[in-house]
């Protein structure tokens with residue numbers, strides 16, 4: 001054989017190998033690494049079409065732990081119990097995915113989620129029992145007494161359906177009852193295709209909903225030492241560390257998830273963020289939760305992975321004083337408003353008189369922020385967004401009440 005033909009043969013062989021490599025590299029990673037025929041059939045076919053149309057979807061999936069573990073497109077997209085089937089380019093897929101498509105592999109987590117206020121109580125906060133089955137209501141009531149068996153929000157009616165659907169529901173649908181009989185969605189915190197714990201551990205993920213004057217958790221966090229440290233050291237944290245072996249070496253600065261959900265240094269992950277809460281802080285007048293002692297011990301155990309008991313007990317002692325004083329201020333205002341109703345001076349449905357708003361803003365904005373701020377390191381929220389407003393509205397409310405009584409007396 002001449003040198004020339006050997007050279008051509010080698011060049012062609014190299015070109016073929018390079019070509020194959022380039023083509024292979026362009027294929028989804030799962031397809032390359034796990035070339036079983038079933039897998040290619042499901043992931044490969046779906047990915048082949050969809051990478052052309054929605055590259056982002058396939059790319060997000062390719063980066064996920066699911067792709068690495070061989071969970072394919074169809075594993076999630078196949079119809080689960082009670083779901084409407086749709087013929088789709090040679091496959092049968094579900095018309096709409098819910099938590100039901102995750103529970104098949106994560107049943108334990110789904111059950112924990114069901115116990116939480118992120119499930120049925122979130123929905124009931126707007127619509128009451130409407131849309132929930134009697135079984136769903138009694139199930140949830142076992143874990144969150146009064147969370148589901150209650151009337152719809154009095155605000156929903158005067159604000160009207162468009163506001164509720166595009167407003168309240170966007171956040172509270174985390175616990176929406178689905179047509180297949182399941183509740184809620186897992187993708188608010190994990191997204192549809194990354195299925196990422198790193199995403200769920202970011203404060204901005206919780207802040208999609210936990211923000212604004214009525215529950216300023218992200219604002220409080222951002223001004224707390226924890227938030228400041230997070231911003232400074234974010235790139236040093238192992239946000240994607242495996243939840244089963246997560247330690248304070250991976251996450252040495254806490255995010256929302258660390259305190260409310262993570263299992264750190266051997267503690268267990270929980271999908272019920274009430275597990276570590278001892279007070280009903282969002283309430284008008286805050287009461288202790290039924291599991292007060294256990295919940296407080298659970299949270300303190302988390303703090304103590306990074307702090308001494310003395311520091312933690314000091315924070316709790318201050319915060320509980322703020323709860324007591326906020327309760328006293330709100331209760332006094334509530335008495336004024338209740339008396340106006342009882343004496344027939346303020347009549348009509350809720351939110352039909354200016355004084356309804358003064359009182360509502362007082363506990364719903366100022367009262368809540370002062371309590372939340374005290375537990376989560378937000379001094380400005382205890383003071384200027386909290387107690388200053390409580391004082392201002394106490395004075396305002398008393399003036400409005402006096403004026404209403406004078407007007408009422410003059411009319412008689």
Ligand code: HEC
Nearest residue numbers: 042043045046047049050053073074077088089091093095
């Ligand atoms: C032959 C190309 C092709 C294949 C294979 C394919 N799809 Fe699609 N898919 C489409 C097109 C085109 C659309 C846009 C709507 C339509 O035509 O159904 C779509 C839409 C979708 C939607 C949105 C449906 C909606 O109603 O909004 C989902 C979800 C989906 N595909 C998932 C999958 C999954 C999962 C697989 C694999 C089991 C898959 N697709 C396989 C082409 C394909």
Ligand code: HEC
Nearest residue numbers: 046047050057058061066071072073076095096097192195
């Ligand atoms: C971990 C589960 C999971 C896996 C794996 C998964 N999906 Fe999805 N996908 C979802 C969920 C949940 C939705 C939201 C569907 C809904 O609301 O009905 C969705 C939505 C979609 C949509 C509609 C997107 C839009 O914004 O309109 C397409 C297309 C899609 N998936 C394609 C794929 C393809 C292709 C793969 C594989 C490469 C895949 N999915 C893998 C869970 C998954």
Ligand code: HEC
Nearest residue numbers: 065069071075076101102104105186190195196197242243
């Ligand atoms: C076919 C089974 C299956 C389905 C369906 C499924 N998963 Fe998974 N999921 C897995 C496996 C396997 C792992 C890897 C677990 C491990 O390594 O311990 C995993 C891991 C995860 C993780 C942890 C990722 C990490 O970084 O450690 C999250 C979050 C997750 N899944 C969310 C979801 C969500 C949300 C859905 C539904 C939209 C879903 N899964 C549907 C099998 C599944």
Ligand code: HEC
Nearest residue numbers: 121125126153155156167168171172208209210211215282
């Ligand atoms: C930006 C997202 C968002 C919107 C919009 C929103 N909420 Fe909420 N809501 C939340 C969050 C987050 C909490 C939890 C606050 C806490 O526990 O401190 C909450 C708490 C509540 C609570 C107290 C908890 C309970 O179960 O009793 C009620 C009631 C409520 N919301 C009703 C509504 C109504 C009615 C609307 C619309 C008029 C609405 N929300 C709009 C996010 C939202």
Ligand code: HEC
Nearest residue numbers: 102106109110113186189197200201243257261262263269
């Ligand atoms: C409120 C946000 C939120 C919702 C809703 C949520 N998760 Fe998670 N999930 C998290 C966080 C945060 C972590 C990581 C905890 C940690 O730091 O280790 C996590 C971890 C996980 C893990 C890994 C756990 C482990 O021990 O390996 C899986 C799997 C998972 N979630 C699945 C689900 C499923 C399924 C649902 C729906 C039933 C769901 N998640 C709903 C926030 C959420």
Ligand code: HEC
Nearest residue numbers: 117121122125171172174188205206209256257260273274
């Ligand atoms: C899609 C919106 C949404 C997201 C995202 C979300 N939450 Fe919530 N969360 C809510 C709503 C709505 C409530 C109020 C439920 C109720 O009591 O009615 C709530 C309540 C809570 C509560 C109070 C539970 C109780 O028992 O009072 C905690 C704690 C909480 N969320 C933590 C988190 C954390 C941590 C994250 C992020 C990992 C997160 N949430 C992400 C909507 C959300």
Ligand code: HEC
Nearest residue numbers: 206210217218221254255256259277278279280281282375
């Ligand atoms: C350093 C730990 C820590 C961090 C970080 C943290 N929290 Fe909290 N959070 C607490 C403590 C402690 C309480 C009050 C516990 C109790 O009631 O005993 C609380 C209360 C809450 C409540 C009030 C529930 C109710 O009763 O109204 C919500 C909601 C909440 N946190 C959400 C968040 C969100 C969202 C973030 C991130 C933006 C966050 N937290 C960050 C420790 C933390």
Ligand code: HEC
Nearest residue numbers: 225226229248251252253254259302303305306307312315
């Ligand atoms: C994952 C570790 C971690 C967890 C969990 C944690 N913290 Fe921190 N905390 C820190 C770090 C880091 C700082 C900044 C320390 C410094 O200034 O060097 C800090 C600072 C503080 C400070 C400010 C101290 C000062 O004087 O400047 C308080 C108060 C505090 N944390 C309370 C708590 C409470 C209460 C909890 C539980 C509800 C908690 N922390 C949970 C890591 C953590």
